[in-house]
Amino acid sequence: GEQNALDELVTQWRARRTRNNLRTAFYDMENSERHLFSEQVPAVVRRRKFVLGWSALTVDKLNRRCHLEGFYDASGQDLGALGLDEVSEANRLESELSQAIHASLLHGPAFVVTTQGDRGAGEPDVLVHARSAEVSTGMWDVRRRGLRSFLSITDADQNGEPSAMTMYLPNVNVRMTKRTGGWSVERRRHRYGVPVDVLRYKPRLGRPFGSSRINNAVMSYHMQALAVMIRADVNGEAYSLPRYMLLGAGEEAFRNADGSPKPTWQAAWDAVWAIGDDPDATDPALARADVKQFSGQSPEPQNAQLRMLAQMFSGETSISVGELGINAGEANPNS
Numbered sequence: 001g002e003q004n005a006l007d008e009l010v011t012q013w014r015a016r017r018t019r020n021n022l023r024t025a026f027y028d029m030e031n032s033e034r035h036l037f038s039e040q041v042p043a044v045v046r047r048r049k050f051v052l053g054w055s056a057l058t059v060d061k062l063n064r065r066c067h068l069e070g071f072y073d074a075s076g077q078d079l080g081a082l083g084l085d086e087v088s089e090a091n092r093l094e095s096e097l098s099q100a101i102h103a104s105l106l107h108g109p110a111f112v113v114t115t116q117g118d119r120g121a122g123e124p125d126v127l128v129h130a131r132s133a134e135v136s137t138g139m140w141d142v143r144r145r146g147l148r149s150f151l152s153i154t155d156a157d158q159n160g161e162p163s164a165m166t167m168y169l170p171n172v173n174v175r176m177t178k179r180t181g182g183w184s185v186e187r188r189r190h191r192y193g194v195p196v197d198v199l200r201y202k203p204r205l206g207r208p209f210g211s212s213r214i215n216n217a218v219m220s221y222h223m224q225a226l227a228v229m230i231r232a233d234v235n236g237e238a239y240s241l242p243r244y245m246l247l248g249a250g251e252e253a254f255r256n257a258d259g260s261p262k263p264t265w266q267a268a269w270d271a272v273w274a275i276g277d278d279p280d281a282t283d284p285a286l287a288r289a290d291v292k293q294f295s296g297q298s299p300e301p302q303n304a305q306l307r308m309l310a311q312m313f314s315g316e317t318s319i320s321v322g323e324l325g326i327n328a329g330e331a332n333p334n335s
Contacts, residue, residue: 002174005139006167009151013137020107020134023214026055026222027106050229054324055222058213058317059105066101068094090124100130104199107133109209113152114195115173130199133209138196140208150196168194213317221313225306232302 025031029051071079071088088094103110111131117123131152141148148170155164163178170193175186200210254262310326313319 005149063102091128103132105213108212110199112197225309228306
């Protein structure tokens with residue numbers, strides 16, 4: 001029975017691992033944008049790192065509004081006198097829960113584990129730890145509206161594979177440590193069921209563990225905005241300078257007095273362009289060289305698209321456009 005529960009938990013953890021790591025990469029601004037580069041992108045642009053903090057702002061903006069003020073019952077009576085204040089202080093619960101709320105906004109669920117401490121090792125009588133979905137998972141019991149099993153990965157090897165785990169089942173904690181040639185198992189029995197609670201952002205029927213603030217729409221707008229930033233940078237490097245076309249000039253116009261060819265930059269930056277007429281031209285219209293100028297491309301199309309994406313991102317996350325670093329040109333912007 002324990003083996004079946006462990007297999008179920010590990011399978012679920014592996015199934016969600018890729019998406020959890022992806023959302024963490026979006027938050028840490030480490031998601032790769034290399035696949036957004038086309039073959040025409042100049043080498044100088046390819047060497048640059050393009051990052052965008054919109055996904056991180058999506059999580060941080062709401063997390064800054066969530067604070068633990070105290071413990072109260074349904075009638076509003078303060079429960080601190082029952083010993084919860086001491087438990088909170090011993091476990092630095094304000095900081096721990098703040099990090100747990102952050103993790104729940106990032107991945108959907110976060111877990112709070114309550115166990116008995118080892119006083120001989122200097123631990124408090126009650127230990128409260130928060131675990132993120134990157135290193136833990138649980139199976140939901142619909143009838144009880146709680147967890148029926150939970151797995152916490154406490155250590156991993158250099159390949160990211162678990163080397164130490166604790167599985168929480170009803171009234172028993174199973175601690176597993178990887179040794180040479182197998183696993184060692186230690187069981188600790190108690191009478192508190194599964195001592196794990198779930199912090200969830202926007203749970204719903206059929207999805208009891210909730211949803212991440214960095215949802216598919218947020219990631220889509222994020223990547224589209226990065227692509228616009230890359231196109232704008234390419235435009236600035238390659239297409240924003242004016243272009244010139246010189247008609248009716250011979251090769252001698254691009255050579256020095258000794259007959260050697262002028263460098264391209266010298267020909268473009270000459271303060272005075274003095275090109276004589278061609279006396280041998282049969283057509284008088286071709287006797288004199290003519291310079292045509294073509295204006296460089298404006299970055300306004302990229303700016304307009306970035307503003308549009310910022311407005312769509314704002315509608316998805318309820319974050320004002322101004323906080324995304326975009327001037328939307330509003331007459332009365334949100335405070």
